[in-house]
Amino acid sequence: MVTIADVARHAGVAASTVSYVLSGKRSISSDTRERVQRSVRALGYRPNASARALASQRSNVLALVIPLRTGMHVPVMMQFAAAVVTTARRYDHDVLLLTADEGPEGLQRVAQSSLVDALVVMDVELDDERVPVLRELPMPSVLIGYPADSEGLTCIDLDFVAAGARCVDHLADLGHRSMALLGTPSAVYERQTGFAQRTLTGFAEAAGQRGVVGVETPCEHTFAAVLGTVERLLHDHPDLTGLVVQNEPIIGPLLDVLRRLGRRVPEDMSLVAICADDVAERQVPQLSSVTIPAERIGALAVESLITKLSGAEAPELTLLPPEFTARGSSGRADDSDTTTGQGERTVDRRA
Amino acid sequence: MVTIADVARHAGVAASTVSYVLSGKRSISSDTRERVQRSVRALGYRPNASARALASQRSNVLALVIPLRTGMHVPVMMQFAAAVVTTARRYDHDVLLLTADEGPEGLQRVAQSSLVDALVVMDVELDDERVPVLRELPMPSVLIGYPADSEGLTCIDLDFVAAGARCVDHLADLGHRSMALLGTPSAVYERQTGFAQRTLTGFAEAAGQRGVVGVETPCEHTFAAVLGTVERLLHDHPDLTGLVVQNEPIIGPLLDVLRRLGRRVPEDMSLVAICADDVAERQVPQLSSVTIPAERIGALAVESLITKLSGAEAPELTLLPPEFTARGSSGRADDSDTTTGQGERTVDRRA
């Protein structure tokens, strides 16, 4: 293994000089700098990560705590993770992968052993047992999603309340008077997952404000569940003409079910989803949707951590305003063969 | 921060004694051991990871290199990753997440800086530029999938050749004489990805051996692509009665397309998939399938690395025999209202 001493000897300088050339933390004459850089390349030197971490009290590693539970939407998780890793690398950091089932103890383990410098925690519940632990930890963290009390934390999330409301508004603007929210599996609500609850809140509030009927129901991921749920909805609410879906895996089956039941989209039933853009665009017809900005949230999370690691402050709660795109799946309630969709995107200014 | 010196002082012993109590690398009188353990708990001591890594030349971290490219099947990746992390934790290791787009340089970076002790590399191509790098690296690695030349490596994979053949055999056993392989998007084949190529090989060979017609086609992930591909297949091969699918995201759309085209499954068209069990079971009808044992492969990969880290040898190439489960989606070619499926599972003994 090539050490900094080898490089120093090869370049005829002190080890500290090599260190300073590499870190740029003090000015070096261009002559020595070049000699050192040549030696580094000639010997193929790579600083030893542990030695560096031990001496500098910084591992340059971020922890990413990812859920692997039931009901979570996998592709979105991957997008998050990819964005976190990519952004971390841009700031010269690596990412240690933890699963949520290590629990609060896992956070303490990697933090207190100085394995990582900071943490990104995904899928935060309203009353999350990891939150008090994070508050006490001697290092910065960022939550994706946010608990009931976000004081003293740094949280980033899509504004799901506004997203739910945005969907209602879109449908109400098109003249729909009766609509339903097809949500995540009930297990997700029972875990008190923030995003599911908040969408529901936004949906219900907006329905009240707009004076339209808004019913809500969870839905499991099986075809049978989708069929059963939709049949029940249509039976209980025969005048239902609008559907808001926050449950990515059932989107395909849902379109299929509607077809089977003889409801055309958008002529007989308007559909709005809260999902990734590529999923919305892959359907037939393409879905009007509020996008889930996984990449932006992941990148923002890492950037907040880097900010905090540099000693600066980061905002307590960052809610991204929902971006709505009208596509072919939603149309006027009273006009059974017109669609809205030209793909224009709007940003909710209320957030 | 609590250091080993603090613990030593608190327990009235030398630092080395604390170290030995923790590692169990030499015998300690039960008296001192208990006193030390009490002090560890009382002070909430956690060994510093970098110091330990520096002194012991072992970081206890494994690198996991995961692809985030187009055409890759996301849920399976997550299952792999989850299994790798969970298994690594069982052996007291952590997992550093790298994306494949860091390339060979990324492997060198984490290996030569001693950030990690070993690597798991996923989604290996037949002629993968990372393979020569891995061969030179001063630490063990395991590949998921395998290149054309696996000499001197440790590779683990499902036996996709046997899997492709198994699907053909199942359909041929049911009397089907003309079948098609609906594969991954063409980009995956163009990247010379091993699993796609090998399934194709197994499919073609078995079709030849069984004397049945076997045609192959890639298929993109859009609904339109599925519809177009199936229409073309049916047009070019009007007697087609069997379909083998190796492309998880199109499974839902495919069932839908067949329904639209008036082909009942399994009465008019038998379907066999190569996919995760839960995906197969979620469909209507449930799909006969060869499972992708992501969890087992992930766990095996980590265990091989742990073995190699302990200085022992690991086999060059481990191919898991395909496990086939007959479900409701496949039936006799000549008997348009019988299905095979009682869920019995068979293991291909040829592998």
Next chain:
DNA sequence: GTGAAAGCGCTAACAA
């Protein structure tokens, strides 16, 4: 069965 002490390879005062 236990302790003392020498590093592991690097960073960052402190000196010059």
Next chain:
DNA sequence: TTGTTAGCGCTTTCAC
């Protein structure tokens, strides 16, 4: 602008 040196917190030899 550069060099000297004292750690960072742990493991592991060596000595008893």
